[in-house]
Amino acid sequence: MDHSQEFRGKNALITGGLGFIGSNLARRLLTLGARVRIVDSARAGTGANPFNLDGIAAGIDLQVADLRDGHILAAMLDGQDYLFNLAGLVSHLDSMQFPQADLEINASCQLSIIEACRTHNPAIKIVYAGTRQVYGHSRYLPVDENHPVEPVDYNGVTKRAGELYHLVGQRVYGLQAVSLRLTNTYGPRMHCRDGRLTFLGDWIRRLFTGQPIQVYGSGRQVRDLNYVDDTIDALLLAVSKKTAGGSVYNLGSPEPVCLLDLARLMIDIYGSGSYENIPFPDDRLRIDIGDYQGDYSRIRSELGWQPGVSLAEGLKRTFDYYRQYQEHYW
Amino acid sequence: MDHSQEFRGKNALITGGLGFIGSNLARRLLTLGARVRIVDSARAGTGANPFNLDGIAAGIDLQVADLRDGHILAAMLDGQDYLFNLAGLVSHLDSMQFPQADLEINASCQLSIIEACRTHNPAIKIVYAGTRQVYGHSRYLPVDENHPVEPVDYNGVTKRAGELYHLVGQRVYGLQAVSLRLTNTYGPRMHCRDGRLTFLGDWIRRLFTGQPIQVYGSGRQVRDLNYVDDTIDALLLAVSKKTAGGSVYNLGSPEPVCLLDLARLMIDIYGSGSYENIPFPDDRLRIDIGDYQGDYSRIRSELGWQPGVSLAEGLKRTFDYYRQYQEHYW
Numbered sequence: 001m002d003h004s005q006e007f008r009g010k011n012a013l014i015t016g017g018l019g020f021i022g023s024n025l026a027r028r029l030l031t032l033g034a035r036v037r038i039v040d041s042a043r044a045g046t047g048a049n050p051f052n053l054d055g056i057a058a059g060i061d062l063q064v065a066d067l068r069d070g071h072i073l074a075a076m077l078d079g080q081d082y083l084f085n086l087a088g089l090v091s092h093l094d095s096m097q098f099p100q101a102d103l104e105i106n107a108s109c110q111l112s113i114i115e116a117c118r119t120h121n122p123a124i125k126i127v128y129a130g131t132r133q134v135y136g137h138s139r140y141l142p143v144d145e146n147h148p149v150e151p152v153d154y155n156g157v158t159k160r161a162g163e164l165y166h167l168v169g170q171r172v173y174g175l176q177a178v179s180l181r182l183t184n185t186y187g188p189r190m191h192c193r194d195g196r197l198t199f200l201g202d203w204i205r206r207l208f209t210g211q212p213i214q215v216y217g218s219g220r221q222v223r224d225l226n227y228v229d230d231t232i233d234a235l236l237l238a239v240s241k242k243t244a245g246g247s248v249y250n251l252g253s254p255e256p257v258c259l260l261d262l263a264r265l266m267i268d269i270y271g272s273g274s275y276e277n278i279p280f281p282d283d284r285l286r287i288d289i290g291d292y293q294g295d296y297s298r299i300r301s302e303l304g305w306q307p308g309v310s311l312a313e314g315l316k317r318t319f320d321y322y323r324q325y326q327e328h329y330w
Numbered sequence: 331m332d333h334s335q336e337f338r339g340k341n342a343l344i345t346g347g348l349g350f351i352g353s354n355l356a357r358r359l360l361t362l363g364a365r366v367r368i369v370d371s372a373r374a375g376t377g378a379n380p381f382n383l384d385g386i387a388a389g390i391d392l393q394v395a396d397l398r399d400g401h402i403l404a405a406m407l408d409g410q411d412y413l414f415n416l417a418g419l420v421s422h423l424d425s426m427q428f429p430q431a432d433l434e435i436n437a438s439c440q441l442s443i444i445e446a447c448r449t450h451n452p453a454i455k456i457v458y459a460g461t462r463q464v465y466g467h468s469r470y471l472p473v474d475e476n477h478p479v480e481p482v483d484y485n486g487v488t489k490r491a492g493e494l495y496h497l498v499g500q501r502v503y504g505l506q507a508v509s510l511r512l513t514n515t516y517g518p519r520m521h522c523r524d525g526r527l528t529f530l531g532d533w534i535r536r537l538f539t540g541q542p543i544q545v546y547g548s549g550r551q552v553r554d555l556n557y558v559d560d561t562i563d564a565l566l567l568a569v570s571k572k573t574a575g576g577s578v579y580n581l582g583s584p585e586p587v588c589l590l591d592l593a594r595l596m597i598d599i600y601g602s603g604s605y606e607n608i609p610f611p612d613d614r615l616r617i618d619i620g621d622y623q624g625d626y627s628r629i630r631s632e633l634g635w636q637p638g639v640s641l642a643e644g645l646k647r648t649f650d651y652y653r654q655y656q657e658h659y660w
Contacts, residue, residue, distance in 0.1 A: 096502070099441055107437060107491065111429055111484070149479060152501055154441070157494040161437065164487040171482055172426070172616050286502050 003233075006240045008033035013080040013124075015039050015067060015113070016046070016087035017060075020190040021129065021182075023052030024228045025084055025235060030059055032236075037061040039076050039087070046089060047191040051328035067109040073116035082239050083126040085113060088162065091196045092133065092287050095155035106158035107165070114165045118173040126166065127239040130179040130248060132294055134160040141222075142256075142295035145181070145248050153287040167246060176245040178238040180231075183251050183294050187228030187314060188321035192329040199259075200225070205330045206273075207266060208322060213275035216284060219260030222291040224253040227314030230307040237303045244303060252294030255311045262311075269315045333563075336570045338363035343410040343454075345369050345397060345443070346376070346417035347390075350520040351459065351512075353382030354558045355414055355565060360389055362566075367391040369406050369417070376419065377521040381658040397439040403446035412569050413456045415443060418492065421526045422463065422617050425485035436488035437495070444495045448503040456496065457569040460509040460578065462624055464490040471552075472586075472625035475511070475578055483617040497576060506575040508568040510561075513581050513624050517558030517644060518651035522659040529589075530555070535660045536603075537596060538652060543605035546614060549590030552621040554583040557644030560637040567633045574633060582624030585641045592641075599645045 012029050016022045017038030026036045042048045042064045053060060065072045067087055077083070088106050089095065095102035110128075117124055135143050136150035151157050166177040186200045195202030203213045234251055238244050257265070260275075267273040280288070299305045309317075322329065342359050346352045347368030356366050372378045372394045383390060395402045397417055407413070418436050419425065425432035440458075447454055465473050466480035481487050496507040516530045525532030533543045556564075564581055568574050587595070593605040610618070629635045639647075652659060 099445060100438065103438055103441055103491075108430065108433055111433060115429060146478070148476070150497070151494060152498065154495070154498060157491055157498060160494065161433075161487055161491045164481060164490070165484070167480070168482065168484060168487060 003032055003236045003240065007236070010081040011035050011037065011079055012082040012084060013037045013039065013076060014084045014086060018042055018048035018050065018052055019086065020047050020052070021185060021228060021231060022084070022086045023189050024187065025232050026053065026060060027056055028232050028236070030056060037063065037076065037080065039063045039065050039067065041066055041087070045094065045196070047197050049189070049191070049328065051325070052189045068104070068112055070112050070116055073112060074120045077116055077121040077124060080121060080124055083117065083124050084235055084239065085126055086129045088129065088159065089155065090131070092153045092155045093196055093283060095153055095158070096283065096287065099154045102154055103158050106155070107161040110162035110165050114169040114175070117175055118169055122173065122175060125239050126175060126177040127235050128163060128166045128177065128179045130163045130181040131159045132181050132183045132250065132292060133289070134163070134181065137290050138292055141291060142252065142293040143250070144295040145250055145298055152289060163248065170246040176242065178244045178246070179248045180234055180238055181248060181250045181294070182226070182231060183253070183292070184223055184225045185228055185231045186225055187318050192322070203263065203266060204318065204322060207270050208326055209330070213263045213266065213273065215259055215263050215275050215277050217277070217280040219263065219277060220258050221288070222256050222258050222293055223262070224256045224293050225311060226251055226253055226307055227309035227317070230309055234299065234305045237305050241303055247302070249299035249303070250294040250296050251299065252296035253307055253311070256293040257311065265312065266315060269312060270319055333362055333566045333570065336566070340411040341365050341367065341409055342412040342414060343367045343369065343406060344414045344416060348372055348378035348380065348382055349416065350377050350382070351515060351558060351561060352414070352416045353519050354517065355562050356383065356390060357386055358562050358566070360386060367393065367406065367410065369393045369395050369397065371396055371417070375424065375526070377527050379519070379521070379658065381655070382519045398434070398442055400442050400446055403442060404450045407446055407451040407454060410451060410454055413447065413454050414565055414569065415456055416459045418459065418489065419485065420461070422483045422485045423526055423613060425483055425488070426613065426617065429484045432484055433488050436485070437491040440492035440495050444499040444505070447505055448499055452503065452505060455569050456505060456507040457565050458493060458496045458507065458509045460493045460511040461489045462511050462513045462580065462622060463619070464493070464511065467620050468622055471621060472582065472623040473580070474625040475580055475628055482619060493578065500576040506572065508574045508576070509578045510564055510568055511578060511580045511624070512556070512561060513583070513622070514553055514555045515558055515561045516555055517648050522652070533593065533596060534648065534652060537600050538656055539660070543593045543596065543603065545589055545593050545605050545607050547607070547610040549593065549607060550588050552586050552588050552623055553592070554586045554623050555641060556581050556583055556637055557639035557647070560639055564629060564635045567635050571633055577632070579629035579633070580624040580626045581629065582626035583637055583641070586623040587641065595642065596645060599642060600649055
């Protein structure tokens with residue numbers, strides 16, 4: 001998609017920009033001629049990884065800061081045209097073990113950000129990284145944006161609260177804020193050290209280190225995946241189209257896949273490896289959402305987004321990256 | 331409704347029991363033979379009023395405590411059969427001015443309570459005081475429980491988060507938790523000092539003190555109201571029916587009324603007074619929900635609840651109370 005004019009010479013702030021999606025977004029924005037500022041807590045366990053900025057760090061204004069501090073936010077927002085609001089905790093499992101931290105980062109920080117925007121920079125264009133986790137168990141497939149919001153874990157509660165803060169800010173204060181409900185995103189620079197943030201990173205590390213991929217239960221659970229470049233296209237579109245303000249949009253993929261088939265595909269593309277079915281761990285099973293596939297027809301028709309990278313191609317690019325840089329990720 | 335056997339000799343904990351609904355509930359539970367413990371922060375501005383326990387204080391175990399302290403919660407929950415979870419901030423206006431406090435009390439405290447229940451008393455039966463505010467602007471009337479949840483103010487966000495914590499606790503940990511989405515509740519012991527918690531209390535004080543009732547805008551906005559005894563019936567039913575676990579239920583009234591007609595009815599029943607239409611204050615208009623009427627057919631069919639006190643009769647009883655005790659309320 002062509003974003004070539006929109007961002008040239010503009011100021012873009014990325015919260016959580018040391019993480020997987022944020023750092024890839026920073027690279028893209030630099031390519032598009034934007035000036036990029038990153039605010040990131042650099043907290044362990046969030047996916048923040050300094051190596052993610054390797055080669056571009058000199059061209060980025062990186063601020064390590066706690067987003068709970070309102071006075072820091074005012075300075076961060078000064079002069080910014082866009083806010084890519086990606087900071088947050090995404091681990092479902094961690095949210096059940098450390099629920100107050102999950103609430104603080106995902107709701108209290110988001111509230112501080114919205115309050116700072118309306119006070120210090122009400123014209124800034126905001127996109128929030130929401131999640132399909134807010135839907136909980138799918139009542140029907142594919143899941144569209146009218147599906148009931150019934151999260152099955154604490155993280156889903158707080159990600160929804162963060163999203164709602166954006167929508168209230170839009171409605172009450174006229175902020176231009178959009179939420180994208182991301183589904184599983186994968187690609188270079190994702191967290192691979194363990195399976196707390198995403199099962200896929202864990203699978204990649206296992207594949208590369210000669211361990212069998214662990215498939216929970218039957219592996220028949222359906223998921224949809226977006227290659228990170230496609231997710232970034234959606235973020236750029238959402239933040240630049242004024243008509244998007246106040247909306248929520250699902251992302252999604254035309255290639256839903258069950259986890260067993262995904263494991264087999266990964267082994268096939270990697271060229272070797274194995275998988276094993278293991279019993280669903282209790283702590284994961286009780287917050288599992290079952291099958292999921294997102295209906296992304298709203299963003300396709302309203303913003304013209306659709307994924308452009310096939311699953312096979314995306315996995316190939318991802319593996320190419322980790323072949324080169326794996327020592328920084330596990 | 332007959333709750334005579336359910337609560338006799340049982341232990342009931344009421345959070346927010348110094349407030350309007352909680353204190354009336356405490357009275358009812360004592361009548362039903364329950365042992366009542368109240369935990370309340372007694373914070374100014376929450377509706378907590380020590381006079382609300384006048385005449386029953388000796389029979390109640392009152393604990394003034396901050397619900398954010400997990401270790402206090404463990405002791406509070408010990409041996410309790412029921413939790414009437416009414417603590418919270420309900421002011422829409424305050425939530426916009428002091429949003430972090432709103433989040434802390436309505437989400438962080440509720441999370442602490444759910445975590446304490448699952449850890450220390452997983453068999454306790456819980457009812458949460460939710461609110462129709464979570465729906466935001468009505469897309470259709472009457473609003474049923476399938477209506478989208480799109481709150482228009484911060485308080486709606488945090489009350490929804492509190493509700494979702496209960497539902498996650500029910501699903502993941504097997505807690506018996508129910509949420510009632512209360513609509514405007516009125517009756518003896520409501521907060522009348524100002525209009526921050528409820529416009530109705532403000533109207534009552536104005537009526538009694540010879541000031542005109544202030545009707546915002548045209549006064550054509552529709553509301554539904556429950557007399558507090560009916561709300562208490564619903565709380566008692568919801569907490570005692572095992573089948574209710576994991577559900578949300580609207581309350582509501584067969585007598586929706588526009589605010590102008592309500593003002594006239596109040597003047598008529600009081601026997602004197604006046605009203606004036608004033609411009610809708612900006613800070614209230616931008617978070618106003620427009621018309622609202624709740625569809626309460628789910629709780630009627632599943633739990634057998636329906637309101638029993640007419641609006642005219644409820645107002646009469648309310649006025650009788652304030653004729654006697656107004657000095658404690660304004």
